[in-house]
Amino acid sequence: xxxxxxxxxxxxxxxxxxxxxxxxxxxxxxxxxxxxxxxxxxxxxxxxxxxxxxxxxxxxxxxxxxxxxxxxxxxxxxxxxxxxxxxxxxxxxxxxxxxxxxxxxxxxxxxxxxxxxxxxxxxxxxxxxxxxxxxxxxxxxxxxxxxxxxxxxxxxxxxxxxxxxxxxxxxxxxxxxxxxxxxxxxxxxxxxxxxxxxxxxxxxxxxxxxxxxxxxxxxxxxxxxxxxxxxxxxxxxxxxxxxxxxxxxxxxxxxxxxxxxxxxxxxxxxxxxxxxxxxxxxxxx
Amino acid sequence: xxxxxxxxxxxxxxxxxxxxxxxxxxxxxxxxxxxxxxxxxxxxxxxxxxxxxxxxxxxxxxxxxxxxxxxxxxxxxxxxxxxxxxxxxxxxxxxxxxxxxxxxxxxxxxxxxxxxxxxxxxxxxxxxxxxxxxxxxxxxxxxxxxxxxxxxxxxxxxxxxxxxxxxxxxxxxxxxxxxxxxxxxxxxxxxxxxxxxxxxxxxxxxxxxxxxxxxxxxxxxxxxxxxxxxxxxxxxxxxxxxxxxxxxxxxxxxxxxxxxxxxxxxxxxxxxxxxxxxxxxxxxxxxxxxxxxxxxxxxxxxxxxxxxxxxxxxxxxxxxxxxxxxxxxxx
Numbered sequence: 001x002x003x004x005x006x007x008x009x010x011x012x013x014x015x016x017x018x019x020x021x022x023x024x025x026x027x028x029x030x031x032x033x034x035x036x037x038x039x040x041x042x043x044x045x046x047x048x049x050x051x052x053x054x055x056x057x058x059x060x061x062x063x064x065x066x067x068x069x070x071x072x073x074x075x076x077x078x079x080x081x082x083x084x085x086x087x088x089x090x091x092x093x094x095x096x097x098x099x100x101x102x103x104x105x106x107x108x109x110x111x112x113x114x115x116x117x118x119x120x121x122x123x124x125x126x127x128x129x130x131x132x133x134x135x136x137x138x139x140x141x142x143x144x145x146x147x148x149x150x151x152x153x154x155x156x157x158x159x160x161x162x163x164x165x166x167x168x169x170x171x172x173x174x175x176x177x178x179x180x181x182x183x184x185x186x187x188x189x190x191x192x193x194x195x196x197x198x199x200x201x202x203x204x205x206x207x208x209x210x211x212x213x214x215x216x217x218x219x220x221x222x223x224x225x226x227x228x229x230x231x232x233x234x235x236x237x238x239x240x241x242x243x244x245x246x247x248x249x250x251x252x253x254x255x256x257x258x259x260x261x262x263x264x265x266x267x268x269x270x271x272x273x274x275x276x277x278x279x280x281x282x283x284x285x
Numbered sequence: 286x287x288x289x290x291x292x293x294x295x296x297x298x299x300x301x302x303x304x305x306x307x308x309x310x311x312x313x314x315x316x317x318x319x320x321x322x323x324x325x326x327x328x329x330x331x332x333x334x335x336x337x338x339x340x341x342x343x344x345x346x347x348x349x350x351x352x353x354x355x356x357x358x359x360x361x362x363x364x365x366x367x368x369x370x371x372x373x374x375x376x377x378x379x380x381x382x383x384x385x386x387x388x389x390x391x392x393x394x395x396x397x398x399x400x401x402x403x404x405x406x407x408x409x410x411x412x413x414x415x416x417x418x419x420x421x422x423x424x425x426x427x428x429x430x431x432x433x434x435x436x437x438x439x440x441x442x443x444x445x446x447x448x449x450x451x452x453x454x455x456x457x458x459x460x461x462x463x464x465x466x467x468x469x470x471x472x473x474x475x476x477x478x479x480x481x482x483x484x485x486x487x488x489x490x491x492x493x494x495x496x497x498x499x500x501x502x503x504x505x506x507x508x509x510x511x512x513x514x515x516x517x518x519x520x521x522x523x524x525x526x527x528x529x530x531x532x533x534x535x536x537x538x539x540x541x542x543x544x545x546x547x548x549x550x551x552x553x554x555x556x557x558x559x560x561x562x563x564x565x566x567x568x569x570x571x572x573x574x575x576x577x578x579x580x581x582x583x584x585x586x587x588x589x590x591x592x593x594x595x596x597x598x599x600x601x602x603x604x605x606x607x608x609x610x611x612x613x614x615x616x
Contacts, residue, residue, distance in 0.1 A: 048428070048503050067428060069501035098476045106475075122415065123472050124504060126448065136344075140365035165415040168507040169395055170475030173417050190365025192344045193416040194505055196474075 042083075043230075044090045046071040048130045050192065051227070052082070053148055053211050054137035060148070060211050062225040064088050065134065085209075085225040092118050092199060092231040095127050105172050110160030110179030110200045118231045120197040122166050131197055133163075138189035143213040143221075151184040152176055153224070154208035159201030161229075166196060197229070205229045314436035315548040317600055318523035319356040320458065323347060323376050325508070325516040327383035327410045333515075336380035338362075338372075342419050345381070346426035346503065348373070349453050349522050351435065355602010358522060361426065383410040383510060387420035397478050401509040402467030402486030412508040414472060424505040427453045427498045434601055435500055436525040444480050446497035456521040457483050457494035463514030470496060471507050482506065500524070529599030534591040548603065550594040558583060558591060 047070030052063040064083045069076055072088075096118040100111045111117050124130030133150075140146050155161055155178055163176040163185075175185040175195065199205060207229065212222040324336045331339045344363040350356070360379035362372045387410045394403050403409035416422045435451035446452060460468045470483035481487075482496040498504060510516060528535060528548040535550050536557050547553070561583040580586060 047501070067501075067503075069428075101475055103475075119476075121474060122505075123474060124502065126499075130502070136363060136371075146365060165417050166474050167415065167417055168411045168413045168473060168509075169398060170473035170479065172475055173415075188365075190343060190363060190367075191416055192363055193422065 041087055041089055041228075042073045044070065044072055044083075044088050044129050045074070045093075046127055046129060047076070048124070048132070049090075050132040050134040051209075052137060053133075053135045053150070053187070053223075055139065055142055055221075058215070058221070060138075060213060060221045060223040062209065062211060062223050064090075064227075070129075085227045089204075089228045089230050090120070090129055090131060090197075092120055092197075092229055093128065094233045095125065096120060096231075097233075103171075105174075108164070108172075108174040108177035108180045108182065109162050109198055110177065118199045118202065122194045122196045124194070130194065132192055132194045133187070134192040135187050135189045136192050138213075140190055142216065143189060144216060146189045147186050148189060148211055148213040149184060149186050150176075151210045151212070152178070152207060153183075153210050155205065157199070157201075157205030157207075157229075158203035159199055159205075161200075161205060161207060162196075162198040164196050164198070165193065172196070199229065199231045202231045202233045205231065314438070314525045314527055315600065316523055317351075317356075317526050317548070317603070318521050319358065320519060320521050321358050321376050323360070323518050323520070324380050325383060325412075325462075325510065325518060326380040327510045327516065328385065328388070328513040329380075329382075329515050331380065331382060333380045336378060338374050338378050339380050339382050340374070341382040341384055341421055342386075344416065344422050344424070346424040347376075347455075348426045348429065349455065349498070350427065350429040351453065351500075351524050351526065351601070352429065353434070353601050355600075356522070357429070381412065381423060382421060383412055383513075384420060386418045387411055387413070400471070400479075400481050400484040400487050401469045402484070402511045403509070404511075408513075410510045410513070414505040414507045422505060423508055424503060425455065425496065425498050426503040427500050428503050430500040430524075434526055436527050438525050440497050442495070442497055444482060444497075446499075451500040451524070452497050453500060453522065453524045455496045455498070456492075456523065457485075457490055458519040458521055459490065460485055460516060460518050462510075462516035462518075463512040466510060466512035466514060466516065468516060468518060469507075469509035471509070472504075473507065486511070526600045532594060532597060532599030534587075534594040535599065548600045549596070549598045550591060551596060554591060558587060 044064070044066065047067065049064055049066040049070050052065040054061045054063060062085055064085055064087075066072065066077055066081050066083065066088075068079050070081075071077075072081075097116050098119050099114050100106055100109055100117055102113050106113075109117060120128055120131050135148055138146075138148060152161070160179040161176070162174055162179065164172040164174040166172055174180075174182060176182055179200075205228070207227045208224065209227060210222055210224045212220060214220055324333075326333055326336070326339070331341075333339070340360055340362050343365065346361045348357075348359050348361040350358070358376060360374040360376055360381070362374060362379075364372065388408050389403070389411060390406060390408050391403070393405050394401070401409060412421045412423045414422070414424075430451070430453065437449050437451055439449050440446040440452055440454065457468075460466075462468065467486040468483065469481065469486065471479045471481045473479040483494040485494070496506070526548070532548065532550060534554055535548060536554050564583055565581055
């Protein structure tokens, strides 16, 4: 707990120093991100996005399509924005932690019952990416049987990765699971679904995905891309966002609420006869 | 050092005042709503002449949007025949179809799922929260709602809507369907108990049968039915909008905490004016006194303003919504 607090303090200090060091440049970059993204790797922090499998110029292609309102580097996107997969790191913060439920169906997750794992949930969660998987952009009739295959070609990370859907009763239907070497799933085109994205250990995961399909004429098409997920138990040090009072990387009504509720308050008040107060006062001197 | 401290204090004070003012400005908000009926055909004959577009199998959303022109509620269907563009269908034309893949028969109903009203060894139907089967995966989307025109508020609903946000609510009003047919709406993740938003089986239809979605988001839920047949499901879709600034004679609050005006100039405003007649405008209520003209007295000038704006309404789309000028308020 203390360690976490110190880390948060250090993080805040670093943010403050960064803000002093590069205010103008950072603001310009942030402004550009909100429209046509052409910058370096950014952090996808919250809101609706899709692992987008598309088809253009007779080729399959992979993108990440973030919807307006999704939060990237602390900024809420003003409009839908498409990223190349290697331009974006999907962030899985500590609020994504769950304990693995009982039941054999959960074995594929790669952790024991009641052990922690980190999940971007299918139903979305306010402070996490709601990451779907979409084949909407593949027209019908282009691929044989209107099917496309998604294969996890490589994973580099500290633990296992799995992708599953929860059915109406919450039971998992795993589509990908490195723990069981289940590395390929066939998807119908024209679909958009939400999944649970699970990781068994904090750290950075590099996932190399390939999509393949057979064209109606008999040729095969494929696309390959690298996706990065950062599973972190510590507060993420984001680019500075003025006004982000609660440090969640987003300036919103929650920050306003904190300011209004605490407006006019002063710092800690220590009893005059308390030894600790003297130490505290001394520290400030 | 002192000068710096003083400057800082002034900046903080200004910020505080600005925040207070912006909060007060936002406070003139009103609930606006629209009643919509969705039609669910659970293994009914199709096509249905009354609801000719059968929505089946592929990703679909009930899209509830509040735009610059007012409410826009459609069924958004992503069938592959429409490519990446989708098909937008008026609710009355769409039959949300429960096919055979949505039918379940269980020897025992899981302990936490009694709210569905299903019975062991008898069929019931679920339009699921995912696309695992070929049953229709049906979601709710509020992604095309302009956030700027909505007010921030907290529905205080522990079922995922207990924060300040721009919310849209779907309140269940009535279900007309087959005898002994129950309707439910929930989410399940297998980690936590199911989150039940609507269940007509538990306690009938109550105020608690409501689903809240934040503007800009998109979610998937389960829709349960315990009998085959046609269900007509009435929802009141509502949100809290910021009243137009020009409607300054709309003084009267409606009583709910986020109402300070109802975006309609009507008898309530007239009554309030009458109760303050010839009194100083500043009677201690910043939400109403702010709308009085600058002479600081409630008098004929204010009555003239009210008369000019009589029965006018001030939120997107209300001029085309006859109920918006109902003297009883907005919907």
